[in-house]
Amino acid sequence: MSDLNNIALKILSNGKGILAADESTGTMTKRLEAVNVESTPENRLLFRETLFSSESMKKCIGGVILYDETIKQKSSSKKTIPELISSSGAVPGIKVDTGAKVLAGSPDEKITEGLDGLRERLHVYYKLGARFTKWRGVYIVSDKHPSKLSINSNAHALARYSSLVQENGMVPIVEPEVLMDGDHSAEDCLNKTSEVIKKCFEELVHHKVNLEGIILKPNMILPGTKSNKKIKNEEVAKLTLKCLKESVPKEVPGIAFLSGGQKEIEATENLNLINKFNDTNFIMSYSYGRALQQSAIKFWSKDIRNIKGTQEIFNHRANMCSLAAQGKWSEELEDK
Ligand code: 13P
Secondary structure, eight states: OOHHHHHHHHHHSTTOEEEEOOOOHHHHHHHHHHTTOOOOHHHHHHHHHHHHTSTHHHHHEEEEEEOHHHHTOBOTTSOBHHHHHHHTTOEEEEEOOOOEEEETTEEEEEEEOOOTTHHHHHHHHHHHTOOEEEEEEEEOOSSSOSOHHHHHHHHHHHHHHHHHHHHTTOEEEEEEEEOOOSSOOHHHHHHHHHHHHHHHHHHHHHTTOOGGGOEEOOOOOOOOTTOSOOOOHHHHHHHHHHHHHHHSOTTOOEEEEOOTTOOHHHHHHHHHHHHHHOOSSSEEEEEESHHHHHHHHHHHHHOTTOHHHHHHHHHHHHHHHHHHTTTOOOGGGGGO
16 A cells, blocks of 8 residues: 555544644634634634644544644644644644635636645655645536536646645645535535536546545535535435445545534534445545534634633544544434
8 A cells, every 4th residue: 555545544534534723814813703713823823733733643543634824833842733732643734725716717716726836845744744735626616617618627637736735745635626605406416516626636647646545625516605406314324325425536544524514413413424324445434623623713813812611622523524424423422
């Protein structure tokens, strides 16, 4: 097995998943201001370090995605943040795209940027301790979207990114996110997500990416947030599995879902059902941002010095997600 495959398995095996703590400063400022905490580098570090030094890191978190600011910060114990993460057995990762910008030629859509100078930035991140990376492409859904232009250009960027990342000894997370915004049905989400993922793999193969050394980070198959055709969680799980079975090559070792705006328990329950019904060889785990941090940040904001209390909230959420990644979660466990 290749080194890259070993890193991917280390991140996702035994009920472990990924903590996506790579919010850009702009996004993190929104999250902090929503709970009335000032967004300073110190406060951003304090919240993140609180999570990274919690007990559940050892059992539930196989990898942490960092933002450029955080990977260069030092923890209160003087360890660098990547050292702190590694000391609990998790792998440090880094978001390397520079954001989604308006797609020329289709101004309602976005193309993710960050390829210029990427090889040089990857050298730096590797030296800082990163062993995996993230790049997110975003796609909107309507009767005309995502356009072929958006599907092709984002797939091309994801493939160029992945091949550079592997060249530098790191595992690329390939994240094509079909957004939940809109009134589309789950069936529309299924069709569009399948088309998007298939095109990504076509480009990854074209760019000679080793598929055993990537992690796919897709959305689950859900109706749009404004759709009046809601579906049961069992159906979400079945449609998600159908989509992935039909569009992901079997060499891919693991799939780590984004939460994409789902509530914490909803994201946990859906992942649990996916694992209950999982008849593939893919590991199905989580790479959650909001669905791991929402309750913790709310609690923390009331007293930012209450490290222990915040860690208890985070530990619970991480434990629930880890059980869901093994199909062992149930609603009663939420109250314990
Ligand atoms: P959410 O789980 O909040 O969607 O964040 C995951 C992520 O990393 C998005 O790029």
